[in-house]
Each structure stands twice: as C-alpha cells, then as structure tokens.
Amino acid sequence: MTDDRGRRKRRPRFGSEPGLRIAALFVSDWGHEFESVAAGRVPSHRLFGMRELGSLGHHVVHHTRPVTSRLTRRVGWRVSQLWWLLGVQREVDVVIATHEAAAVPALLLRRLGLIRRPVIAMTVAALDATSRPGPGGVLQRTALRGADLITVFSSSHREPLARRLARTAETVRWVPLGVDTQYFSASTRPRDGGRLSVGTNAGKDYPTLMAALRPGEQLVVVTDAWNRSQARESADGLDVSFRSDVPITELRELYARADVMVLPLRECEMSSGQTVLLENLALGTPVVISGVSGVADYVDPSIMLVVPAGDPSRLRQALTDTSWHDRARRGPEFVARRFTVEHLASALEAIADELVARRG
Known part of the structure; x- marks a missing residue:
C-alpha cells in the first residue's frame, strides 16, 4: 500500500490486515532515545525508522533492561539483548538489527538455527568491518552471511559487499537514509553563523x-x-x-x-x-x-x-x-x-513484508 508520494500507507495494527510484529536490535540500550523522541527532544531518525514503522501499523518491541553484570557494558548489553531476543522470538515476525554491530550476535545464533525468525541487518560500515584482518573480520563475515537480507545506505556498497560475503546482489538492498523533517524543518533564522x-x-x-x-x-x-x-x-x-x-x-x-x-x-x-x-x-x-x-x-x-x-x-x-x-x-x-525517515520506514516495511511472506 503506497500513497501518491510513493510512501507506504498506514495500515491497521490489528484486524483483518494486522501489522507485523518486529523485534528491533540496537548497539546499546536505546530506551532513553525512544523517550527523547516521544518528547520531541531529539529527531526520530535516531531510531532508524522504528517509530515510523509503528505509525504504519506495526508493533515494534525492543529491549530496555539495564545491564548490571560485571562484564563490560558493551558485551553485557549484547548478551542481555540476545537473551531477550531468544525469549521473544516466538512472538515476533521479523527481527531488524539497526546496525551491523547490533546484528552480529543474533546472526551467529541464526546460523546455528537458534534464531528462527528472519533477520534484516541494517548496515553502516559493513564493508569496513568485513575487511578487517584476523578474527574480527572473520566474525563479521561469518555473521553477516547469516542475514536473510542486508541493507546499505549507499548503493555503491551493494555489489562490493555482496561479493565479499558471497551473496547474491538481490540480498543486499539499498534503502534511503531519511531524516525527521519535523525536527529539521526549513529555517527563517538569519544566516549569521559563518x-x-x-x-x-x-x-x-x-x-x-x-x-x-x-x-x-x-x-x-x-x-x-x-x-x-x-x-x-x-x-x-x-x-x-x-x-x-x-x-x-x-x-x-x-x-x-x-x-x-x-x-x-x-x-x-x-x-x-x-x-x-x-x-x-x-x-x-x-x-x-x-x-x-x-x-x-x-x-x-x-x-x-x-x-x-x-x-x-x-x-x-x-x-x-x-x-x-x-x-x-x-x-x-x-x-x-x-529522504524522510518515513521513506526509510517504508523501504524497511517492504523488505520485512517480503521476508515474512516468503517464510509463509
């Protein structure tokens, strides 16, 4: 469903055409960002289209439990979020990781068959991450090969990344980066800032x-x-x-x-x-x-x-x-x-719909 601007129309979350249930993964606890976006303090594109997917009629869930382990904060968060995902995966249709770093743990378990829902890996620096020498690069390449679909924000990255991961180009898609045009709207201020x-x-x-x-x-x-x-x-x-x-x-x-x-x-x-x-x-x-x-x-x-x-x-x-x-x-x-965040959300919605339909 699209409107006359090429964007996806809002659809009912429940009823005869229910929205998707989406688990969103982040590189760290992003609960404060959801609160700040809701309050209008920060632009919604900090949520990578997740708020707008909700506006389209989908149910987006994310982990917010604080990490209290003795592990480093980064590793502790990844373990905590992965444990949460294992618990909720039966209740969701698709997983969207909002950065390649957020995707890696889930994708490794996806390859082992422990994550059974389709995983979309949104990437920002996947070409760089997968080119690293040693175990770090091996880990990134191994994980990303397990994604059902990878997105990039630059179309110039599609084919090089697909070749590096031995994937078909069709499984690496360009999506438009979008910004919150309510937060960043045309300004009438004097241009006196140099x-x-x-x-x-x-x-x-x-x-x-x-x-x-x-x-x-x-x-x-x-x-x-x-x-x-x-x-x-x-x-x-x-x-x-x-x-x-x-x-x-x-x-x-x-x-x-x-x-x-x-x-x-x-x-x-x-x-x-x-x-x-x-x-x-x-x-x-x-x-x-x-x-x-x-x-x-x-x-x-x-x-x-x-x-x-x-x-x-x-x-x-x-x-x-x-x-x-x-x-x-x-x-x-x-x-x-x-290039609004609504355009990004619509592109993600189309990919998620495709993967869920393919899975049946």
Whole structure:
C-alpha cells in the first residue's frame, strides 16, 4: 500500500490486515532515545525508522533492561539483548538489527538455527568491518552471511559487499537514509553563523578543508577526537574552533544559522556525511560537499555545490563563491520528496513484508 508520494500507507495494527510484529536490535540500550523522541527532544531518525514503522501499523518491541553484570557494558548489553531476543522470538515476525554491530550476535545464533525468525541487518560500515584482518573480520563475515537480507545506505556498497560475503546482489538492498523533517524543518533564522563543518568517523577529510582556508577566515568544526587531531596538524595560523559532543538542539541551531555547511569527505568503506547533509538540506542551509561515491545517492548539484574530493583549490573556490546559495531554498523540498525517515520506514516495511511472506 503506497500513497501518491510513493510512501507506504498506514495500515491497521490489528484486524483483518494486522501489522507485523518486529523485534528491533540496537548497539546499546536505546530506551532513553525512544523517550527523547516521544518528547520531541531529539529527531526520530535516531531510531532508524522504528517509530515510523509503528505509525504504519506495526508493533515494534525492543529491549530496555539495564545491564548490571560485571562484564563490560558493551558485551553485557549484547548478551542481555540476545537473551531477550531468544525469549521473544516466538512472538515476533521479523527481527531488524539497526546496525551491523547490533546484528552480529543474533546472526551467529541464526546460523546455528537458534534464531528462527528472519533477520534484516541494517548496515553502516559493513564493508569496513568485513575487511578487517584476523578474527574480527572473520566474525563479521561469518555473521553477516547469516542475514536473510542486508541493507546499505549507499548503493555503491551493494555489489562490493555482496561479493565479499558471497551473496547474491538481490540480498543486499539499498534503502534511503531519511531524516525527521519535523525536527529539521526549513529555517527563517538569519544566516549569521559563518562557516560550519560537522561530522565524525574516518570518512571526513578535515586536512583538505584546513588547506582550503586562508588566514583570518573563521570556521567552526564539530567532530570527534581523532578527526580533531588530524585537522589540527594543518590548522596552525588558522581561525578554526573545534567542538565535540554538541547537544542536538544546539547543533540544529548552528545548522540553521550557518552561512554554509562544509562537508569534506574522502572515499571510504562506510556511510559518511549522509545524515548531516540531509539535516542541513531540510533546513535550507547551503551545503558544499565532496563528490564521493558514498553520498552519490543524496547529491543534487542543482541544490548544493559539489567539489572533487581531496582538492583544496576547488574547495577554496567553493567557499568564496556565494552566488549559488539561493539554490539551498530547494533543499527542504528535495528531502521531503525522497529522504524522510518515513521513506526509510517504508523501504524497511517492504523488505520485512517480503521476508515474512516468503517464510509463509
């Protein structure tokens, strides 16, 4: 069932056409995120489409019991969540793991026949994880081969991941990353915040951004410790402020006031830059972004400015040219047509329906 925007229509949870019963797996206890989304404090895409699947008429359950074992918090959570899944699997139709790290324990038991429900593994960095040497890479490859279906947020990752796992391309699907366009909606605030760059993980290329700046040009960078260390090596003499762990409400305000969002990216085997790109487009913020394969599904040169990756000269030109900034006003419509969290939920719903129907 779809509406005139290509999204799945809401259907009744009970009755002649009951919704699916879905067990959602997370990398850590995500109960606080469900509460924060319900209260409007954070965007719903932090739940990876699980709230919107509920709005479509499905019943989504997740584990929230706190971990109190002497094991490390990460291992303890995985054991606790897996034990919970073993107990509830008879009551659900399908399992959706919202990250490859959340999927691994369930998939290992799936391969052993102990998890009997179809498992969808949503992945962010599966290409990177499965390329690791030694036991870690073996574990990731072994587990992901047990998934009934794997999703990626970059279509460029489909075939390489399928080859690495010896799977058919049909069992690795692209789904659109989507953002909460109620939380990130077109802004009328004055654009007086200067240049801003936001993002973490190894897909960022802050040294190229530092090389593109001239002395006296101001920039605020919100990133992690590793990227900050990489950038600072080439930031001497530049007017660059580094920040970390900025609350999402404050980050939204920074986006809304930025003159331009700069997303310097490098080719890598993980999803990088997509969320920040879509959040800023939804706000109508002008975006300069590196043209790497991982974001190709989300890029429209008629709305944003796309520059070659690793080219400080072209990036410098883009930062000094403001003539194209009016294009960003089309950003909210671009996101609303294709990249909302409802679109993500609809894609997951279609996959789940397919797997459940196949299982009979």
